[in-house]
Amino acid sequence: MSVQGEVMTATREPRRRRPFLSRWPGSGAAMTVASIVGGILIWQLLSLRLPPLFLPSPRDTVLGAIELWQDGTLQMAILASSGRILVGWGLGLVVGVPIGILMGHFRWIRTLLDPYIEFFRFIPPIALVTLAVIWLGPGEMSKVALIFYTTVFLVTLNTLAGVRAVPELRLRAAASLGAGAVRTLWTVIVPSTVPYMVTGARLALGNSFLTIVSAEIVSAEDGLGALIWLARNYSRTEWVFVGIIVLGWLGYAFDRLLKYASMRLFARYGVNG
Template identity: 40%
Template sequence: MAAVTTGPARPARPAARRLARTLALNLAAVAAGLAGWALLAGTGLQGLPGPAEVAGRAGELLADGTLLDDTLASLRRVLTGFALGTLTAVPVGFLMGWYPTARALLEPYVQFFRTIPPLALIPLAIVLMGIGEVPKVFVIFLAAFLSSVVAAFQGVVDVDVTLVDAARVLGAGDRAIFLRVVIPAAAPFILVGMRIGLGSAWGTLVAAELIAAQEGLGFRMQQAQLYYDLPTIFVGLITIGVLGLAMDRLLQLAERRLTRWQERR
């Protein structure tokens, strides 16, 4: 019986190699950052805690449930404000981009409020909405909305006119053009706007939790500041960074899946 010969082994797919290389570089960067942090802490710079001390404090906060409760409280506020901001920004951006009348009516307000930091509205939010959860979520919502609405608007404005004209020649109506041409073409802009909005939401969290909060990562960091508890502050910072990074990676994954038709480097 003749021996069955097999062809040469297939080389690893370029995408898989790129992913492995990226992960290796990410791990190397984390290791280098931890080593640099440990070296700085070893010099006694301004009482800077080292990685081991911060890890020990994180273990204590996890053991008594404080870190989990604070994380869940902050996640709830960020996700609520981010979701509301994005869900509002996308239709408003589409209206501004598709209808010149809507653009003329809404753009001055959008550009006006973009120049005002959401944190500057905290005193007004407290006066009008009290000190409950509503003003906290509102400030986060505003940060996410203002970051996302311009991206959605720009996505509609930048749709190739040739595609729209070709669809009209083929007999497509406004509704079909909007659903089959405009939305897919604007999707990359929307997803980039969502990533920026997510970063703005996390960036606003600590200040939002100044509003009479009783739990949350920002609240815990502010309490730790009063007692010069640097390890707890570092635990809060790292937790916010890790959560923000994980959520950003999820949005990147969604972006790749929804925009596979795009050419990538």
């Protein structure tokens, strides 16, 4: 063997062995199913030792879900909460993205709005539930406004961070090619900021589910938050579990849909999951 061959052999990276479970097709899905089944079994075992009012069994929870589904309560609650979340969240995106871009690109706008952003983002939406009901009434507007409030600051701050993170080299390259401020904004800054916008939208969507429960508990006759509160009044803990589980699955579904849509629409901007 030549000297060059010996050097190449010595410097060749060792072959990495694949993890044992990854060699089997479908092992990831099987582990997920096994994890869920294991969690349900632990839940069942704990429910055998605790009273149903404290911890209903999986069977009682399923029966409660069937009961709520058959009389239409569960469907109405899902539709009501989903509608409020989507409207408030969508409005927060429409307002938060432009504000974040303008704050990041123009120093004077950032200086003007930064005190308000930094002040209000630390006030939780639940602290404003009473004011929302007084100012906007107990109808849909108060709930949508709280979701909007939850969304707009997260989206604004993430978009602002994206604008500030645009490499200076890109900006100089655009300027050297004759691009003005507006053209640079639309062709360099906005495309580079898209991954940050998507991250802010996903974070805001998760926080919207936190907010909707408190808003509906205080001033709503329908929705998943109102369902959980109604279950508390009637001492139906299994209904509480139904509401909690549906909230979790609904949020998971919304996030997966948003992630999939973002990857399909904005893959060329670096959004990959």
